[in-house]
Amino acid sequence: MSTFNFEIEKKTKAGGRAGVLHTPHGDIKTPAFVGVATKATIKGVSSSQFKELGLQTIIANTYHLYLSPGESIVEEAGGVAKFMNWKGPTMTDSGGFQVFSLGTAFGKKVSKFQSEDVSPEEATVLYNDELATSHGKLAIIDEDGVTFTSHLDGSLHRFTPERSVEIQHKLGADIFFAFDECTEPTAPYEYQKEAMERTHRWAKRSLAAHRQNFEAREQAIYGIGQGGQFDDLREESARAIGGMGFDGFGLGGSFSKKYGENSLQSALNMLKFLPDGMPVHGLGVGEPEDILLGASFGVDTFDCVIPTRNGRTGGIFTNSGKIIIENAEFKSDFGPLDPDCDCVVCTPNPTTGVFFTRSYIHHLFRTREMLAPMLASQHNIRFLTRLTEQIREAILNDNFEKFQDDFLKKYKGK
């Protein structure tokens, strides 16, 4: 029996909800922002700071940890949480997205070969992308799985649904994901449908592989729905994955604005076709407006690299919108990054009585000092964990829509 379960405390009329995910390593109060710890570390943030940043859980990456240090080392350490010195719930994603994006299938036109038709060696020749070929990067999808080259050394590897589950069992996170094919949102209908159907077959195999070891492991497995921007495919995928008996549901796809404003909206429509009370995770959803939109539909957890990626380039979340701290206007601005913020960067430190000013952080970015991305990432993470805390509070107080309106009015400066 898994000790994993999801308790919904309150729902909005539109479907938003506040709840608690009970996991073997602790509870996650939802909605919750999940820190991205790709290689078992959030870039620029120590696990000893997670609690003070309001992080309840993190998501690590199967593809990256498989390549380095290898899942056996993580298993020997006692699982990904203990490996990274974090006492709390963890997630791992399946590696599907990374296999396709770092193996350069994602964002390119993937050539699909039946494994019996062509060997991986021949495929390199057949692959019609000069840049990818010159970099030795390639992902070859067949019915059974994906053959790909490491982004580190070009060596050849293969993931199948069963292998992904095997690795994720060793990584030992509380929640992990079925192996899926993540398509480019702009791919045509026919390809989206084909990839979605393959993802469904892989989901079944992932679940079967997990259940073989179910008794021995207290891990929950989420299935991932796909379908690109096509409403009928999204519905079909939600019904299919929702009906398989997964512990939760992952909203698959890429919701970057470069694919159009509607890419997230189309995925969110899936939620009405899922079984009641199934927890939902928004993969790669992290813009404040997207978290609000997702939460309004009933997405319970969100992960995204945005706070740390922005943090490394000096993009700072504030309640009045994003600022670029390296801009000249902040050179002698001795205020905090965000006057509304309660993070360790913006509030007076108990030992100093003061806080890190915009002027100082501007200087750190200008001089390329390591403390710059550290402080900016910490602030940005807290911005998103606080946002989900506020959403939760608003839902519990029957106040979500007003909170959403007020927040967006200030955030978008309208």
Add this chain to the structure above:
Amino acid sequence: MSTFNFEIEKKTKAGGRAGVLHTPHGDIKTPAFVGVATKATIKGVSSSQFKELGLQTIIANTYHLYLSPGESIVEEAGGVAKFMNWKGPTMTDSGGFQVFSLGTAFGKKVSKFQSEDVSPEEATVLYNDELATSHGKLAIIDEDGVTFTSHLDGSLHRFTPERSVEIQHKLGADIFFAFDECTEPTAPYEYQKEAMERTHRWAKRSLAAHRQNFEAREQAIYGIGQGGQFDDLREESARAIGGMGFDGFGLGGSFSKKYGENSLQSALNMLKFLPDGMPVHGLGVGEPEDILLGASFGVDTFDCVIPTRNGRTGGIFTNSGKIIIENAEFKSDFGPLDPDCDCVVCTPNPTTGVFFTRSYIHHLFRTREMLAPMLASQHNIRFLTRLTEQIREAILNDNFEKFQDDFLKKYKGK
């Protein structure tokens, strides 16, 4: 009246001592390791961590802060301590070393021109170092000061003793240094003598410039003695600088082992020619064996980039010697970096109950994660602050020589 003074609590027969430096921003118990915060930040370490790492004070750099963000910004912030969000004593060095090293005079054969003989533009042509010239780097020394190009953008700047003091007054550290010429240790006797005598004239001018503003400022000024590896010059320099009325003495020169084992020893001989009770700072002294040697002669404070520079490349101090954590032998080593260490990296975190293992830090270095240099630098800094704490304890307990022997036996593996 300055609130700065130095109280010696106990001396060893050989001249080592335990004491307290009283400064306007707090006390420094000596011997003490001083963190290097060149650009008002210790690389990879937040000022909110200084206390837990045992740091009592840091040293920032005049050259770097003058170039960015500019001393006026730091002054407007309330001085370097407040600028970097640190509530405690601070030091600034004069920028002399950086003008010469980053302006590429240091380690090269410096062409010295009388300022009336040659314009900076012509000097570039005259300067006999192809690499330096192609990089547009140059430092030109004349009796009045140094003209140098910024390592950032090649722009032309000029430091004189008076200008260095003016900048350091604005930076507002508790202790700052007179502007000096830092020579290459291997430079010939004639040049060492000439540079030393110029440094003495600059020291007098620095002190005079400081005294013009003395009443208004509670800053202590240290003079720097030079003389390379020549005992007679070192003695002459100690007597000259020691007799000028400085608040303290800086041991100048470079003590890197590449200049021979004796470079530090020769400088330490200066201490017997200084006025009784004058506090002494070892500039750039940070190897554990050098700190022990320096402390045995009566050096009170030490600063060095070693803990963070090593930290960034995976060099880890342990009581049994240095280890390179990226080496394969540590891949599945689940022990702490140093079993004898009490730092935040090596001891169980209150929230996790565990510590950061060698295996995890090995993985972080292998995958080039930012947390790697952060954890390694924190550990290395604590290694050196603990070493100075132990030295202090040993001196107070009449036990210094035994401590030194025991430490070095273990550290050098003999």
